[in-house]
Amino acid sequence: MTSTRQRLLGLLCLAALILGPIAAAEGQTAPRRGGTVRMVEPGEPDSLDMARTLANYSFIVGEQIFEGLFRWTPKGLVPWLAQDVRVSPDGRSWTLKLRQGVLFHDGTPLNAEAVKFNLERIRDGKAFTYAGLLAPLADIKAADDHTVQITMKTPYGPFRALLGFIYFGMQSPTALRKHGEDSGSSPVGTGPFKFQSWRRGGELTLVRNDGYWGDKAFLDRIVVTAIPDLNGRVSALEAGDADVIVEVPPSEVARLSKSNRVQVLSAVTSRNQWLRFNELKTPYDKPQVRRAAALATNRDAYIKGVMQGHATRARNIVGPGVVGYTELEPIPYDPAKAKELLAQAGLPGGFNTTMTCAPSDELICQAVVQDLAAVGINAKLQTLEWGTFLKYIMMPAAENEYQMSIVTRISQYLDADFPLYPDFHSANWRPKGGNHLFYKNLEVDRFLDATRVETDVEKRQTLFASAMKLLWADLPVVPLYSQHFIVGAGSQLKGVEITPNERVLLQKAWLDR
């Protein structure tokens, strides 16, 4: 009896995790207007010009101020500032109908010209990391005030999803022109909250946008501060100094869950922790060696011991919740088989190597190094601080010295195109793009190319599945687990939403006091 109930409970939990984003339990009472929410992030935004930052701290604040033509919500991708999108049968002509009556916080209307300005700014800018994502856009035209006509060089599959990436959120052209380099400190969007003030190193304040086009937000004000220390954020929440804290350390979740003044929200994200190899270095060019490394790592133990249970077994190179995701057979933990494979690869006694890590991944790196040593892969752990780490692993092929490393990868626009295309396509080898695995598999390339020029959702799914199966057999990276995004909130705060690309949405949040 008990065991059945336990199993049921377990299943429920599992279901909750797999179903992904869990919104805070809605109370029975109707949402109330008013109040200030104090949100504490692990770091201060660097810039609130969404195209000038890669930090999630900035994106989370940006999600309250800005809106894209599409939006990733806990329920998936929905048209947002674009009401309707038509794609021509050849996939090269996109017609976006914009929502009427939307104004930026400075009164500038959101019209076709504004969209054109925003997209062209990033596509033609020399210094934007993701400019390449808009490269297929040949011509952007304002057909009428609320219709944008885009002509593509080739059909472009991931376009819809990436318009939901807040990096491409709509910013007021008037403000961008006026503020120039200072745009990062004076953001003007169309979102439910507008920017009020920001003292760097101190408080960043947003207030409700009463002229919002849709359902207006309930909260009067959001005050954002940063506490980098994990324990500091937790104490701030417990002391009532914070209403929402971003990133709760897994080791504190159990304790926090017991408190009735605090709620813990958790979602499986598209963030996977990867063990990766430099395929230009022997013996990582041999697939058996990579598989041996995979079999040697006790990934379930990492989930329990390192992540305190707040991670999910990886069943694909990319994380769950991503367009194109397919669940594959998990890789077992089998050190004996790993030794066998090493012997087959001509390395019966194992080999010596180096594992390069950034400080944020030090813990999991140590655990993996321990396990690898048990099958004879003796990795010396080398920790480099972030700036040096980036430089080291991003060297062009000929100079790149790293052998093995651990990084996490999130899908910013929740389409398998990212990270599969930049990380695994051989056209993107450093220094051209983001493939510093120096992985090259022409078959994978073919499938990935095909997903890019396919606009039909079903067909893309099949193409991705083929690419993923090839990658799963080849293991250019070993996914160790899918990380959870954990947010803590006071129990009086309702309606907080979190998404699989690690954003917190406060549009529907309200205080129940």
Add this chain to the structure above:
Amino acid sequence: MIRYLGRRALVTLPTLWLVTVVVFSMVRLLPGDPAETIAGLHATQDAVAGLRQELGLDRPLLVQYGQFLRGLVRFDLGRSTMSRAPVLDELLPRLPVSLTLAIASMLVAIVVGVLLGVAAALRRRTWVDYVAMSVSVAGLSTPTFVLGLLLILVLSVQWRLLPATGATSGWHYVLPSLTLGLPAAAVVARMARSSLLEVLKQDFVRTAWAKGLSGRVVVSRHALKNALIPVITISGLQFGQLMGGAVVVESVFGLPGLGKLLVDRVLGRDYPVIQGVVLIAACGFVVTNLIVDVVYSLADPRIRHG
């Protein structure tokens, strides 16, 4: 006096210039560069090159140094490469945090240090002396980050008396100031004790005793005043040390001060901000030393002719 001051100030100028050279070259010796760090793991070569150009990093080093110097005389430290905000907009809000911390810990150091030192000297070779000096040795030997974490553990986690992180109220400065101030208090206490003992042995104090003045008057009016000179010196030197220690303490307590900013921006290779912080710290350090010299010479006129 003014001539002496002028001379001392003049001597620091070349040092300050050398400091700018050293800062500028150190920052550029860091592995990697701002463009790579900002552009991130997925950047294309073109994006990195574009950024480098936008940030002016493609210009020859001498030209960059010239721009840095030219900006400096106009109090313009350039723009942060990470946030694109003017460096002063990044520094100025954080300066009060660091200053508050430094001044509060200096107060802790002087008050606690002098009290302990005087008590120990007056009750020499009693338990008061032994306890005071043991506390002082312990204070000197405990790393600030350990002291800070222990204070958090007891006063914040166990007893819930004081907040551990952040800087939203005055209470937030109590633990950091204690952490930073107590080791300095240890140094001050030792100096206060030995210098007071030294003074108490001297003739004029004996004379005062002989005149039949009460112990309290002798100590407060005659001995203390003279004993304080070396205490001022050591306090000034400690102030310089505090500015270094603040880096660690701000990290422990998550105080958004200049030290925390420096560590973050070294990781982010934010050249202009690193230059700004190090420069401010070096200037503060040099100026403090200057003030110590001046105070010292005011207290003891012989120094000026040394």
Add this chain to the structure above:
Amino acid sequence: MLVVLRRIARHRSGLAGGGLVLVFVAVGLLAPWLAPHDPLRGDLSRTREDPSAEHWLGTDELGRDVLSRIIWGARLTLRVGLIAVAIGLLVGVPLGLVSGYVGGAFDLLAQRLVDVLLAFPGVLLAIMIVAIMGTGLENVMIAVGVVSIPTYTRLVRGQVLAMKPLPFLEAARALGQGQLFILLFHVLPNTLSPIIVQSTLQFATSILWAAGLSFLGLGAQAPAPEWGALVATGKTYLRSAPHLVIFPGIVISLTVMALSLFGDALRDALDPREQLP
């Protein structure tokens, strides 16, 4: 020598300090035989356990034995102190000797160099040096050593300047002894006792600083059980497993305290006039 030892023996706190220093050195040297467990291998199913009969000081975030890690850490710490002090000595002392003895342009140049080094708060300078050279314990030793150079240079230069007019140097010169000979066999020996005292205290300072840099994440690389790094990782679990901070923290304090007490006693013993009243 005997006199010095006898004086230290009479110095109660110095004796205690000296004893602790001996223990520290012994633990560092004998770590492989003393540590009850492998400091680098842990059991992921037994993480962050409280102290027990099997693990006297508990286990860490990867299930490794904390006591064994602290014991091996003594060895690292010993090395850090020795090398950092050696760097300061090897550069600072000759610079001070020559600067003081030769004087002139060389002295002026050397002193400006020292001024610039002293214009930065030491910790900042160390942070920048480590950031440039790369994180790691080796580079921390170098950084801490470099930062201590000016102290040695100033100390030795002062001693030499005070010694220069003394008759015994005149006599040596009159006897036709070479400059280098005089420097090495007359000047140097007379500066030794303050150098020894300074080195003992510098040893303590180096340990403190290296631990601080490791705490900031610039020093020892995981999985090396450097004490500062132990505290840094333990910090994450301050609430759920405070022993991960408390034990290594106390060990750092004790070691530094031992070294400074011993250093003070040594100063008193070597130079009775300087004794604290």
